[in-house]
Amino acid sequence: MACTVVAWVNWFYLSCDFQSCTYTSAGMAYLPTIRRHILCYLGGRGHGMNDSLLRLYHRLPASMRSVAASLRGLHLYSWRYGPETERMIEEARKRESWRPEQWKTWQETQLANVLRRTATCVPYYRGQWAVRRHQDAQTSWKYLENWPILEKEPLRENPAAFIASDYSVKHMFHEHTS
Numbered sequence: 165m166a167c168t169v170v171a172w173v174n175w176f177y178l179s180c181d182f183q184s185c186t187y188t189s190a191g192m193a194y195l196p197t198i199r200r201h202i203l204c205y206l207g208g209r210g211h212g213m214n215d216s217l218l219r220l221y222h223r224l225p226a227s228m229r230s231v232a233a234s235l236r237g238l239h240l241y242s243w244r245y246g247p248e249t250e251r252m253i254e255e256a257r258k259r260e261s262w263r264p265e266q267w268k269t270w271q272e273t274q275l276a277n278v279l280r281r282t283a284t285c286v287p288y289y290r291g292q293w294a295v296r297r298h299q300d301a302q303t304s305w306k307y308l309e310n311w312p313i314l315e316k317e318p319l320r321e322n323p324a325a326f327i328a329s330d331y332s333v334k335h336m337f338h339e340h341t342s
Contacts, residue, residue: 279305288318288325
């Protein structure tokens, strides 16, 4: 059994993407380095367990399964609740008492930020707007009504073209939908 556990720990250690592992939770500081790397792999790329990991997990003794589940829970907690969480909650609470004019101003500002970032940082839309500028100099990406309706085919053909160029794929996870 000791051989299996050592192999398991070594496999996790060698498979981990060290660059994407950051832990802000104070509780993580006491964990030895190897456990942090195991935690990273359990919640690393994909943020879900693949079939071989799941089979390995079920072959572990109960105490090791508890450790693995606890580490996974800690990782999910740190992934879901970052240092900005409290600030975001406070901002949302403040918005609950806003008047309609304040909401309208905030929504317009947020929409303008999303449209600007999408038009300048997302390769697919950057290309779309370059073509549109050649065809019609009057069309502006600043207005939502000027944006084309996205069909499924371009997304299926080149999903990477929809990832903002200033965002790392390492921080994303693959999710299947219907």
